[in-house]
Amino acid sequence: MSEERDANIQEFKLEPDCELRFEVESKNEKVILELKSGMAEVFGTELVKGKGYVFTTGAKVAVFTWQGCVIELRGKTDVSYVAKETPVVMYLNAHAALEQLRKKAETENSRGPVTMIVGPMDVGKSTLCRLLLNYAVRMGRRPILVDLDVGQGQISVPGTIGALLVERPAAVEEGFSQQAPLVYHYGHKSPSTNLALYNMLVSRLAEVISERMQANRKANASGVIINTCGWVKGDGYKQLTHVAQAFEVDIILVLDQERLYNELVRDMPTFVKVVFLPKNGGVVERSQSARAEARDARVREYFYGLRTPLYPHSFDVRFSDAKIYKIGAPALPDSCMPLGMKAEDNLTKLVAVTPGPNLLHHLLAVSFAASVEEDVIQSNVAGFVCVTNVDMERQSMTVLSPQPRPLPKTLLLLSDIQFMDSH
Ligand code: ADP
Numbered sequence: 057m058s059e060e061r062d063a064n065i066q067e068f069k070l071e072p073d074c075e076l077r078f079e080v081e082s083k084n085e086k087v088i089l090e091l092k093s094g095m096a097e098v099f100g101t102e103l104v105k106g107k108g109y110v111f112t113t114g115a116k117v118a119v120f121t122w123q124g125c126v127i128e129l130r131g132k133t134d135v136s137y138v139a140k141e142t143p144v145v146m147y148l149n150a151h152a153a154l155e156q157l158r159k160k161a162e163t164e165n166s167r168g169p170v171t172m173i174v175g176p177m178d179v180g181k182s183t184l185c186r187l188l189l190n191y192a193v194r195m196g197r198r199p200i201l202v203d204l205d206v207g208q209g210q211i212s213v214p215g216t217i218g219a220l221l222v223e224r225p226a227a228v229e230e231g232f233s234q235q236a237p238l239v240y241h242y243g244h245k246s247p248s249t250n251l252a253l254y255n256m257l258v259s260r261l262a263e264v265i266s267e268r269m270q271a272n273r274k275a276n277a278s279g280v281i282i283n284t285c286g287w288v289k290g291d292g293y294k295q296l297t298h299v300a301q302a303f304e305v306d307i308i309l310v311l312d313q314e315r316l317y318n319e320l321v322r323d324m325p326t327f328v329k330v331v332f333l334p335k336n337g338g339v340v341e342r343s344q345s346a347r348a349e350a351r352d353a354r355v356r357e358y359f360y361g362l363r364t365p366l367y368p369h370s371f372d373v374r375f376s377d378a379k380i381y382k383i384g385a386p387a388l389p390d391s392c393m394p395l396g397m398k399a400e401d402n403l404t405k406l407v408a409v410t411p412g413p414n415l416l417h418h419l420l421a422v423s424f425a426a427s428v429e430e431d432v433i434q435s436n437v438a439g440f441v442c443v444t445n446v447d448m449e450r451q452s453m454t455v456l457s458p459q460p461r462p463l464p465k466t467l468l469l470l471s472d473i474q475f476m477d478s479h
Contacts, residue, residue: 066129068138070096073145076119076127077338078136080111087111087131089228094125099183100190101225109228110363114353116340120144143334147184150309150333151191154279157306158197161277167269168199168279170303174296174320175311177286180339182210184311185283189232190225197278198223200265201232204258204299205285206247207347212239213358213419213440214351215473217257219265221275230362238264241421241437243383243471245351247285247295250384252403253433255298260434262302279306288316297323311335355419355475358440359456368456370444375411375451380420382409382470383433406432409470415443415453417476421469432467441468442475 068076080087088110091103096119103109103119108130111117119127120142129136154169161168171188173181185201192199202219203211210231211218218239226232240257247254269276284299285292293316300308305328310317312335320330342350359368384403406428409415419442425435445454456477 064130064132066133066136067092068127068129068136070094070119070121070125070127070138071140072122072124073140073142074121074124075139075142075144075338076136077139078117078129078133079340080113080115080131081134082132083113085113085132087115087129087133089117089119090128090130091119092126092128094121095123096121096125096127097190098228099226100187100194101228102194103228111229114346114349118142118336118338139338141337143336144187146333147187148191150331151188154188154192154307155195155197158192158277158279161279165273166277168277169307170280170282170305171307171309172282172284172296172300172303172305173309173311174284174288174316175286175335176288176313176316178339178341179286179312179335181205181286181311182208182283183336183339184309184333185281186226186231188281189222192278192281193222193225198272198274199278200269200275200280202261202265202280202282202303204247204261205283206242206254207245207285208350209354210283211237213355213471213473214245215243215419215471216241216421216437217254217261219261221272227363230364238268239437239439240434241383241423241469241471243421243469243473245473247287248291249472250403251291251295253383255295255302256404256433258299259302262304264436265303288313293319296320300324300328307331309333351473352475355442355473359442359458359475359477360479366458368458369460370454370456371461372447372450372452372454375453377465378411378453378468379428379465380409380411380415380468380470381406381428381432383407404433411446411453412448413446415470416446417474418443419471419473419475420455421471423467423469425467427467432469437469440471442477444477 088108091105157169220237308330317332385407419440421437425432441455441457
């Protein structure tokens with residue numbers, strides 16, 4: 057037994073500027089990371105010496121050191137190796153350039169850099185966002201993270217876009233603290249499903265953030281880091297240029313793809329600085345199923361927590377008390393539309409949903425809008441519940457909810473995203 061445990065302890069001595077990469081793949085596996093000596097960071101968050109950081113199945117981690125260090129891993133890793141070649145110095149240079157712009161904004165009391173990170177799937181966009189935000193907050197800045205990647209969703213759950221004021225470095229195992237995020241319900245895992253709605257929400261989010269920055273001098277000078285979807289071709293490219301326009305971005309960091317870089321250099325106005333950055337060789341490509349699993353894990357974490365457990369509530373809601381809508385009616389050809397309406401208008405229309413078995417396992421967004429008279433689609437959401445049971449006989453449904461019991465008559469918005477509660 058103890059022999060087996062010993063076999064699962066690995067020690068790594070890292071030279072300066074090196075990175076230890078490891079993955080936890082086996083089911084129900086736990087790997088504990090400990091910094092024994094020296095200094096090291098995980099995606100820009102400094103490790104505390106002697107503290108055990110716990111990583112579970114699905115984790116793909118890099119521990120980088122500027123000064124050199126000794127690291128211990130306890131538990132079964134499926135991959136673990138030290139890499140000498142990393143682009144982290146280039147990422148640090150990008151951070152330094154942003155910091156110059158923040159200093160300038162601070163003295164001039166103007167807006168700090170709004171930076172957008174683009175690239176195909178699995179090139180480390182989210183990771184670079186996290187690194188840049190961590191470095192900024194470690195310098196005393198208060199930058200805003202905007203996440204437009206509806207497929208994964210670092211903020212809230214998949215199927216949403218949102219923003220977060222970053223006030224402290226990301227927790228090593230759990231990421232950024234989610235206090236009072238600004239969240240908009242989109243409802244699908246790809247922007248392509250309803251591009252009209254996606255673009256509308258992006259514009260709305262940009263507007264609200266601009267207002268909030270004007271009211272918060274520190275955040276204003278610190279700027280924004282925008283994470284985007286990996287959909288970069290055709291309409292995907294157009295969607296990216298819309299984001300750039302809506303947020304009036306100053307800088308676009310293009311990860312990995314030269315073609316995308318060249319297109320953006322060609323199409324962006326000259327005051328937008330487009331910068332190419334290589335991807336980190338350690339970034340792991342995820343299969344379709346790994347991505348679905350990550351989505352699922354994100355929803356589970358939303359309800360149940362990760363390191364710090366959360367205790368969600370479960371209760372029944374009568375159909376007669378629920379006002380459920382979805383956004384977007386099936387598209388009709390323009391010729392079938394009432395005079396003066398375009399087919400696209402249908403995609404951003406509120407449609408009442410008749411409750412029934414169709415709701416089972418779906419997430420429902422709890423809107424801040426009190427009635428359909430308000431602009432429900434462009435209102436942000438308070439959070440999500442998940443339908444865990446539908447009882448047609450009693451005309452009610454059971455929902456899982458982070459909150460005790462939402463106000464009766466709450467407006468709920470149906471999401472495509474499903475979650476099987478196995479607790
Ligand atoms: P994208 O946002 O472009 O889809 P992510 O930033 O989410 O990519 O990275 C994909 C996966 O690779 C994540 O699980 C992340 O933790 C992992 N990863 C990122 N950088 C490294 C690295 N240097 N070494 C090992 N794994 C990494």
